Amino acid sequence: MRPLQWSKNLLVFAGILFAAEYDEPAKWVAAFTAFVAYCAASSAAYVFNDVLDAQQDRLHPLKRDRPVARGALSRDRALLATAVLTALGLAIAAALGWASLAYMTGFLALQAAYSVRLKHVVLIDVIAIAGLFVIRAAAGAEAVNVRISPWLIVCTALLALFLALAKRRGELVSAAGARPVLDGYSLPLVDQLVTVVVACTIVAYSLYTFSAREGSAMMATIPFVVFGLFRYLLLMHREELGEEPERVLLTDVPILATVAVWAVTSALILGYS
Secondary structure, three states: HHHHOOOOOOOOHHHHHHOOOOOOOHHHHHHHHHHHHHHHHHHHHHHHHHHOOHHHHHHHHHOOHHHHHHHHOOOOHHHHHHHHHHHHHHHHHHHOHHHHHHHHHHHHHHHHHHHHHHOOOHHHHHHHHHHHHHHHHHHHHHHHOOOOOOHHHHHHHHHHHHHHHHHHHHHHHHHHOOOOOHHHHHHHHHHHHHHHHHHHHHHEEEEEHHHOHHHHHHHHHHHHHHHHHHHHHHHHHHHOOOOOOOHHHHOOHHHHHHHHHHHHHHHHHHHHH
16 A cells, blocks of 8 residues: 555645645645545555556565565455555545545546556656646645646646656666566656756746745745755765655655745745735
8 A cells, every 4th residue: 555655645735735725624624535535546556556567576676575466465355455445535535525526536547547558658657647646736626625726737747747757767777677668768868858857847836936926925935946856866866766756755854854844934925925
């Protein structure tokens, strides 16, 4: 179920953060409910993916320790867990309304398509990953009944592309139990794509701050975004940590501190402007 990767689902709180509706307990409950739903749904996808990739995972120095790959969890029980977690995610999303259920259905469909086919198609694989992040962000905004900002969607998609490409780079470097799709990538290509995406992310976020209703105050958060991206690039090249982005985000103190300061600063500006 990969609890460490549940941190990706924190994106559902972006809607309430950017809407600055911090004093409404009902909306926090709705956002947390959406978070739980997407933790269940993403866990279902991880288990299903492990069933499909069990043979390949056994050749990987890290993935071979996953329960299905090492034989600790049978294929049938893993598929049963997938069905239960999927039903749980759908049921919780349904409690938030029909629109939330539609987002959840789309999320699960894209996850399934990614596991079965899309992860084997060059470039489409990372675009699909970005799509999954976008759905999370949009679903979080829907859950708390706030307008889905186009800037939130664009910045989320670009940041997700960056992390996905960094992961592919890490896999290329490790080359252990490499997935077939990596044959379509090369280090120079991935490095060039990462450079383009980082530049686009900084520009997109800067444009958001220029046009934000809070005026120029949000421009104060640009340095945090730039430092966070540059810090990740540094780690990606110096310590080859790109294959497991969730571990980097949860263990690197400078990145954690940057995210925390960015969140607090943004909340103060959005809440009091």
